[in-house]
Amino acid sequence: MSAIPDLSSISEAHERVSPFIHRTPVFSCKSLNAVAGANLYFKCENFQKIGAFKARGGMNAVLSLSAAERSKGVATHSSGNHAQAVALAARENGIPAFIVMPSNSAEVKKAAVLGYGAELIECEPTLQAREDTLQRVIEETGAILIHPYDDYRIIEGQATAAKELIEDTDVIFDYLLAPVGGGGLLSGTSLAAHYLSPTTSVIGCEPAGADDAYRSFKSGELIPQTNPTTIADGLRTSLGKKPFEIIKKYVGDIVLAEDKEIIAGMQMIWERMKIIIESSSAVPFAALLKNKDRFQGKNVGIIISGGNVDVNKLPF
Structure with a gap:
């Protein structure tokens, strides 16, 4: 889009x-x-x-992917709520999710991401670290980026x-x-x-x-x-x-x-x-x-x- x-x-x-x-x-x-x-x-x-509210955007983004794209899985970075949204959307669609979260994210949000069955990758709590780690995950997995807001x-x-x-x-x-x-x-x-x-x-x-x-x-x-x-x-x-x-x-x-x-x-x-x-x-x-x-x-x-x-x- x-x-x-x-x-x-x-x-x-x-x-x-x-x-x-x-x-x-x-x-x-x-x-x-x-x-x-x-x-x-x-x-x-x-x-x-x-x-x-992020359940709305995360679900819409995943449902908007083609079947071929979904089969690759999805990846994102987030301090918490978008992470959970993408993890839930991935679970509902039966696809893998790779979630990069800063190490200082709330434990309740980390636990929720894991509870939805996503793979959690922690990083240093800076935007640069989040973006660099996410890029590495995408290169390693081939997953489709679901950006948190952009x-x-x-x-x-x-x-x-x-x-x-x-x-x-x-x-x-x-x-x-x-x-x-x-x-x-x-x-x-x-x-x-x-x-x-x-x-x-x-x-x-x-x-x-x-x-x-x-x-x-x-x-x-x-x-x-x-x-x-x-x-x-x-x-x-x-x-x-x-x-x-x-x-x-x-x-x-x-x-x-x-x-x-x-x-x-x-x-x-x-x-x-x-x-x-x-x-x-x-x-x-x-x-x-x-x-x-x-x-x-x-x-x-x-x-x-x-x-x-x-x-x-x-x-x-």
């Missing part, structure tokens, strides 16, 4: 993956509405297969989360908020909103300690991630070229949240909504609370990106 996904390709992706994923619920919470001063609608991808098949799969949110909610959203790491979810969310709810402004939310998307968006030039320091482990990766081109065109803004604000937001959602979310998922809510005046009285959709957290290492 060589062009930015249009509405028909996103709809086709949705039909393709629907038998393999959950249509996750949309929750609201009166006490959080009161805290935020806005009407919040949470798209709960923490209830998705593998516990994260792939239109991934982006159109991730777009289905916002598509469902818009379809399943009887309001017109003023804003949709999504976390941004590699950019697959944010770019897909912005495309879904552009096609299905064109008056809605999409805002990316990023940790201040891993702000390459923010700096790239403000400068108009892609700035690589360097030495990210944030509790939001799913957002430490570098923004991809394909997502960035979409984000530049269709995203209204990118805002930041500090780790202490992310932790506070995460704890508030655990306590008030009684649901498990991971730190990366709390970034949009934290960013909203930091910029309350902007969202006052507005209808705001928030993508809760996942719930894969080690409950023995909670930050609060």
Whole structure:
């Protein structure tokens, strides 16, 4: 796929993956509405297969391969959720999966990848090490690359989360908020909103300690991630070229949240909504609370990106 996904390709992706994923619920919470001063609608991808939205993109990418390509197996690098997504998609299609993960990935995510039957290859926790190790694995195995975010098949799969949110909610959203790491979810969310709810402004939310998307968006030039320091482990990766081109065109803004604000937001959602979310998922809510005046009285959709957290290492 060589062009930015249009509405028909996103709809086709949705039909393709629907038998393999959950249509996750949309929750609201009166006490959080009161805290935020806005009407919040949470798209709960923490209830998705593998516990994260990435099941959508990973499944779409694998199902989009030809039979000949699938027979070679698939390979990727990921700190966790995309790794699980590709491992699950490979298992569902009866093909091998080779997953490169940084050594500092959450143990719960490593265990899940192994549980889906994939081969796990650990590497040093740098983007260069991930890419070099993945290249070696592909050369040795002949497996097909499923990139975590710099792939239109991934982006159109991730777009289905916002598509469902818009379809399943009887309001017109003023804003949709999504976390941004590699950019697959944010770019897909912005495309879904552009096609299905064109008056809605999409805002990316990023940790201040891993702000390459923010700096790239403000400068108009892609700035690589360097030495990210944030509790939001799913957002430490570098923004991809394909997502960035979409984000530049269709995203209204990118805002930041500090780790202490992310932790506070995460704890508030655990306590008030009684649901498990991971730190990366709390970034949009934290960013909203930091910029309350902007969202006052507005209808705001928030993508809760996942719930894969080690409950023995909670930050609060």
